[in-house]
Amino acid sequence: MRISTVERALPVRRYVGRWSLHVVGHAGRFFMMIVDMFRGFPAWRAWGPEFVEQANSIGYGSLFIVLLISGFAGGVTALQTGYQFTGAYPLYIAGGLIGETVILELGPVMTGLVLAGRVGARIAAELGTMRVTEQIDALESLGRSPVTQLLLPRCLAGLLVIPALVMFSNATGFIVGWVAAKQSLGITNAEFQYGARYFFRSFDLWYSGIKAIFFAIAITAIPCYIGFNTQQGAEGVGRATTQAVVVTSVTILLLDVVLAQVLLGK
């Protein structure tokens, strides 16, 4: 018996339909979570103490690893610049190249990816465990909003602290890159400063900051959503944690492309 084209296409259409409903469902619930956070904003007494704790955990807790990685990123950029420099360009260009690479790309993106792993995984695992051990239900049963008490402080803390971490990362990457360039290229301080100033525009720092804010939203809100909706015990917590890191990392890379096109595209 021959199968018609329509019959052959039916499972594919069903699959696409189900997948679309799935995506729309998640988007709707994610949007409602954000709306709930705005609603909970005036109840600052409920989220204030947790906000301070989370800001400390995200900021101070991540500072060392962020500085370490941005230092390495700045250093490697300088070394590779040295490797590619053949004497065809004036040395001061290295100052501009390292400064711009770190501020526009490496500082925000490296910090974002590191925090997606460190902060995003922690948030998803914490909330997921609270969900499967009924702690979130317990909070609701006491007439308290888990969105206001658990999710809002995490997102606000990230929004405040992650841009600051990105700025620290930029500074560290730049300084280490400078030192490394001096070693690998033999560039003088005056040459490096001239190049860095020549290519620098104040918008570059704004761009880095704007990226950091978008990344901060992704690093906190996505793991909050995934952790909050965890199901099926310990296995579910593991799955939620992995999912949170993967989805957040991919979102950061997508945002990187979109923001570059929107803010830097001509």
Add this chain to the structure above:
Amino acid sequence: MIELRNVSKRFIENVVLDDISLDVKAGETLALLGPSGVGKSVLLKHIIGLIRPDKGDVLVDGLSVPRLKRRELSQLRTRIGYVFQNGALFDSMDVFDNIRLGITNEENYRDDDFAKARVTECLRLVNLSPDVQIKMPAELSGGMRKRVGIARAIAGKPTYLLYDEPTSGLDPVNSDVIDGLIERLQHELGVTSVVVTHDVRGAFRVADRIALLWQAKIRAVGTSDQILASRDEAVQQFLERDFDLEALQGGGKKT
């Protein structure tokens, strides 16, 4: 008064509750019996609005729980204490802060003196010493966690207390202690209670009435005498599975 009116709930293809109707009168203790995984906890969560029914209605004090707005539902929940199966204590808080969270009146919650006095009083009610306040949940035994969970549930002076498997995972001695506690709280606080359990002996000890949830339906409801006298096959099977019916008919009932 708690009223369930033709409540149905399914999770994907699995029908958990099928056209359930049940009343819990003010001041009484109703034990909801049934085998594990039959949907007893799901039914309990309908009462506090943690799960919405697919069909039917749940009324608490005449208010339709599924139709309440967020703020109204939060308000209603301040009148209901919920004891979770494993305590559901907040890991990051000590016992004092866990119980304090149960104080649902915001002014009282912020008043340190009131909170200290209330937490101590709640610990006394559940037979725990005030020294326990400074411990973290991880430092407590299973029985103590359950009792702290009960203390948190009663901290807000609720009108209703819902117990989700209060004795599961406990040895017989600790189960007896918790059953005694439920009885005592019923007398001292005069609350309306629903106790979800598969422990038949405990149910007969604490409840004024017993309901049996069997294959998504309420198979029998009545006093312990009525349940014991029931000729329903499922009721007989369930009671016999746990213990000697003749021994129970001889004594075990709530007096």
